Structure formats: structure tokens, C-alpha cells
Amino acid sequence: MTAGGFDGVERRGLMFVLSSPSGAGKTTLSRMLLEREPGLKMSVSATTRAMRPGEVEGRDYFFVDKPKFEKMVDQGELLEWATVFDNLYGTPRAPVEAALSAGQDVLFDIDWQGTQQLHQKASVDVVRVFILPPSAADLEKRLHTRAQDSDEVIRGRMSRATHELSHWAEYDYIVVNQNVDDAFAEVQSILKAERLKRERRTGLTEFVRKLQRQLEK
Ligand code: 5GP
Numbered sequence: 001m002t003a004g005g006f007d008g009v010e011r012r013g014l015m016f017v018l019s020s021p022s023g024a025g026k027t028t029l030s031r032m033l034l035e036r037e038p039g040l041k042m043s044v045s046a047t048t049r050a051m052r053p054g055e056v057e058g059r060d061y062f063f064v065d066k067p068k069f070e071k072m073v074d075q076g077e078l079l080e081w082a083t084v085f086d087n088l089y090g091t092p093r094a095p096v097e098a099a100l101s102a103g104q105d106v107l108f109d110i111d112w113q114g115t116q117q118l119h120q121k122a123s124v125d126v127v128r129v130f131i132l133p134p135s136a137a138d139l140e141k142r143l144h145t146r147a148q149d150s151d152e153v154i155r156g157r158m159s160r161a162t163h164e165l166s167h168w169a170e171y172d173y174i175v176v177n178q179n180v181d182d183a184f185a186e187v188q189s190i191l192k193a194e195r196l197k198r199e200r201r202t203g204l205t206e207f208v209r210k211l212q213r214q215l216e217k
Contacts, residue, residue, distance in 0.1 A: 010203030020131035021161030080117035
């Protein structure tokens with residue numbers, strides 16, 4: 001699991017998790033990150049929920065039925081999985097392992113249940129970021145503007161938001177998404193700083209030894 005650092009120092013790939021209640025802007029922030037951070041690859045989850053208008057199979061999710069999902073669980077193909085809004089969601093293991101070993105960092109848009117499981121399995125490699133909406137009114141407005149879900153589904157998501165919010169303290173970083181550009185800058189700073197953490201930079205000893213040899217000459 002080594003990634004070539006931008007400065008030539010090898011490092012381990014990291015697993016960058018963004019969680020938030022639906023409608024806090026996490027999907028927009030994920031897209032912005034993927035556009036501007038070429039070393040980052042999205043983990044595409046499997047889900048049993050119905051495809052929404054505009055979603056693409058294999059890009060947004062792998063849409064599967066319940067028996068297929070259960071088979072994936074039984075065969076150990078999922079790194080983590082959880083029930084969210086009565087549907088099953090899970091992270092396919094193989095693409096994540098392939099990306100990490102190809103030296104890429106992986107971005108996850110998963111809920112608190114999945115984040116806990118990922119952290120239990122790979123704590124040092126997991127960076128957990130929780131996105132908060134600035135207010136309940138803002139959250140509701142975004143859910144309506146998205147116009148993908150019925151009023152009933154939106155009410156369900158609002159009530160679930162209260163529950164999801166209670167998990168904020170299980171995350172390493174909290175970003176309040178008052179303004180999407182500011183929130184993006186904060187999330188990007190977290191990623192950049194985490195990439196520089198000494199423990200991940202497996203090539204540092206060698207790099208510093210080389211520097212020392214050069215200095216001794
Ligand atoms: P949505 O249906 O709006 O796309 O996603 C609903 C919730 O499921 C979001 O909070 C999202 O983060 C979460 N989710 C999506 N994929 C996964 C996954 O693979 N595992 C887990 N644990 N949660 C997921």
C-alpha cells in the first residue's frame with residue numbers, strides 16, 4: 001500500500017471518509033475533491049435501493065437486488081455494510097484494495113455505521129470527516145432543491161438526520177458546510193495535511209538517509 005508522494009517520498013495510501021446527514025452537501029464536496037485531486041479514487045458502493053433519476057450504474061452505485069447483496073456479504077466481498085433507510089449499502093472490497101496497492105487514496109461516502117467498521121479494520125489508514133449543515137432549515141432546503149425524492153422520503157431523511165448527527169464525536173474532523181467553496185477548501189486542507197503525516201510516509205527514513213549522505217560529502 002504505497003503511494004508515490006508528490007515530493008518523491010513514498011507513503012501509504014489513505015482511506016478518506018466523508019459522512020453527513022443526507023443533504024449536507026457531501027456529494028458535491030466529493031465531486032469537487034475527485035475533480036481536483038487526481039490521486040484520489042472514489043469507492044463505488046453496492047446498494048439495494050432504487051436508482052434515482054440522473055444516477056449511473058457503476059458510477060454512483062452498483063445497483064443490486066437483496067439476494068445478490070446477501071451473497072456478497074456471505075462471500076466476504078464487502079469491506080463494510082449497513083442498513084440505511086431500509087436499504088442495504090456496502091463497500092466492495094476488491095476495488096479498494098486494488099486502488100490502495102496502486103498507490104491511490106480512496107474516498108468513501110458512507111454512513112457512521114460503515115465508518116466504524118472501516119476504522120475497526122484499518123484505523124491508522126482511515127481519516128474520518130463529518131460534514132454538518134449550518135442549520136436544519138438549510139438541510140431541508142437542500143433536500144427539496146435536490147428534487148429527487150418524494151416529500152415522505154424527505155421527511156424520513158430529516159428525522160434520520162437527528163440520529164446521524166449524534167455520531168459527530170466519532171469523527172476526526174468536523175466541517176460546517178456554510179458555503180461550499182469554504183467547506184471544500186477545508187476538506188482539501190485536511191486531505192493535504194493527512195497525506196503529510198509522518199506515520200504514513202514510509203519512504204522518509206530512506207529519504208533522510210540520502211539527505212544525510214549528501215550532507216556528509
Ligand atoms: P443515498 O441513498 O442518499 O445515496 O445514501 C444514503 C446514505 O447511505 C448516505 O448517508 C451514504 O453515506 C450511505 N452510504 C452509501 N454507500 C454506503 C456504503 O457502502 N456503506 C455504508 N455504510 N453507507 C453507505
